[in-house]
Each structure stands twice: as structure tokens, then as C-alpha cells.
Amino acid sequence: MSFRRISLVTAAALLFCTVAVSVARAQGSRSVADFNLRNGANAEVALKSYAGSKAIVVVFVNPACAFSKLYQNRLAALSTEYSAKGVQFLFVNTPINLEASAEMGEAEKLKVKTMGAELPLLTDEGQKVSILLGASKTPEAVVLQPAGDGFAVRYKGAIDDNPQVEAYVKEKYLEQVLDGLLAGRTATLADKRAAGCLIKKF
Numbered sequence: 001m002s003f004r005r006i007s008l009v010t011a012a013a014l015l016f017c018t019v020a021v022s023v024a025r026a027q028g029s030r031s032v033a034d035f036n037l038r039n040g041a042n043a044e045v046a047l048k049s050y051a052g053s054k055a056i057v058v059v060f061v062n063p064a065c066a067f068s069k070l071y072q073n074r075l076a077a078l079s080t081e082y083s084a085k086g087v088q089f090l091f092v093n094t095p096i097n098l099e100a101s102a103e104m105g106e107a108e109k110l111k112v113k114t115m116g117a118e119l120p121l122l123t124d125e126g127q128k129v130s131i132l133l134g135a136s137k138t139p140e141a142v143v144l145q146p147a148g149d150g151f152a153v154r155y156k157g158a159i160d161d162n163p164q165v166e167a168y169v170k171e172k173y174l175e176q177v178l179d180g181l182l183a184g185r186t187a188t189l190a191d192k193r194a195a196g197c198l199i200k201k202f
Contacts, residue, residue: 030153032144035129037092037122045090045122047144047151054086055181056144056151057174059159060094060135061119065197070163071139075119078159082178093121094130094138097200130199137196141174145181154181157192 037045050056059075061068079089124130133142134156141159144151154177161171173192180187 031147031150032132032153033150035132037090037124037129039122040120050088051146051151053088053146055082055154055178056088056090056146057082057178058090058092058129058133058142058144060092060130060138060140060142060199061121062094062096062138062197063121065096065138067137067163067196068139070166071159072119074159074166075139078174079119085182087178087182091119091121092124092129094124094127094135095200095202096138096197127199127202136199137194138199139196140194143174143177143181143187154187155189155191158194161192163195 032047034046034048036047039045047056057078061071061075063069075089075091079091083089133153135142139159140157141155142153143155145154146152155174157173159172159174160169161173162169173189177187177189180189
């Protein structure tokens with residue numbers, strides 16, 4: 001076998017390994033052990049208390065963020081629908097940086113008003129959870145699935161592909177991941193960049 005052929009075979013093998021690692025990451029090789037949030041009554045809400053759920057969806061939102069307002073009804077509907085299927089939604093009230101949110105301009109032009117069911121918001125003290133899960137925008141969803149002694153991260157990113165107009169949504173990313181997990185399939189959807197307000201770090 002010539003040196004050139006060996007080099008091509010080696011390159012192909014390395015490419016295969018790289019793709020395999022990327023797929024493994026997308027399928028949830030990342031994991032977290034536990035974290036704590038606080039509800040409106042200042043009571044502690046621990047992730048491990050939902051170890052019996054089929055999946056946990058942590059959604060970072062902010063009531064003042066136009067994108068969060070645009071998704072409020074969609075998120076409430078998803079929570080109602082999937083809660084009946086054994087999926088727990090946790091809505092985390094997260095501070096945003098209005099000055100640095102370049103995408104805010106387009107959303108604000110819609111003069112969005114908060115309407116519909118209010119989301120039960122939880123507090124992330126010290127931003128520990130948003131940092132742990134790598135959230136950078138509101139709204140942004142992270143799907144966790146109980147696995148062993150912890151929770152595997154199955155997806156992180158956008159809820160769907162059209163923040164501004166729900167009627168024009170073509171790809172429902174979050175629903176696709178949840179439906180797959182509930183059907184017993186390993187999540188294969190790569191993380192999708194969320195459009196929204198930048199989370200303010202303190």
C-alpha cells in the first residue's frame with residue numbers, strides 16, 4: 001500500500017472519529033449531578049427531586065425580554081402538553097443585558113405585550129444554574145434526562161425556528177427532542193443557537 005493511500009485511510013479514520021465524538025456529544029454525553037433553584041415562596045427546588053420524570057426542561061426567561069414575551073404562550077402550552085406525558089418544565093427568571101442585546105431591536109418593533117398564562121418563575125441564586133448549563137440567551141431551553149446518578153444534557157438552544165411569528169414556525173426543535181426521548185430514541189438533534197436577549201453576568 002502506497003504512502004498516499006495510507007495517508008488517505010488515516011485521514012478518513014480521523015474524520016470518522018471526529019464525527020463519532022460530535023454525535024456522542026449531541027446525544028448527551030454531557031451531564032449534571034444536581035442543582036437548586038428557589039420558587040416564589042423562597043422554597044428550595046432541587047433538580048434531583050425530578051429524578052422520576054421522563055425529562056426535565058429548564059427554560060431561561062425574563063419577563064422584560066421581548067423574545068420571552070413572544071414565547072410565553074408557546075411555553076405555557078408546551079408545559080401543559082408535556083407535563084401530562086411525564087416531562088417537568090422549570091422556568092428560570094434570568095437577568096438580561098438590554099444594552100448588549102443587538103437582536104432586541106427587531107423584537108421590540110413588534111411592540112410585544114405580555115399576554116396569556118403566567119409562567120411560574122424560579123430564581124437562580126448567583127446564576128449558578130445558567131452558568132452550569134451554559135445558557136446565554138432568554139429564552140433558551142435545556143433538556144435533561146435522568147441517567148444513572150445524574151442527568152444527561154440532551155439538547156440546549158432554541159425552542160423553534162421562528163421567534164417572531166408562531167404561525168410561520170417550520171422546525172419545532174424542543175418538541176422534536178422531547179418526542180424522540182418519550183419514544184425511547186436517543187436525541188440526535190444538534191444544539192440550535194437561540195435568538196433572544198443576552199443574559200447579564202454579574
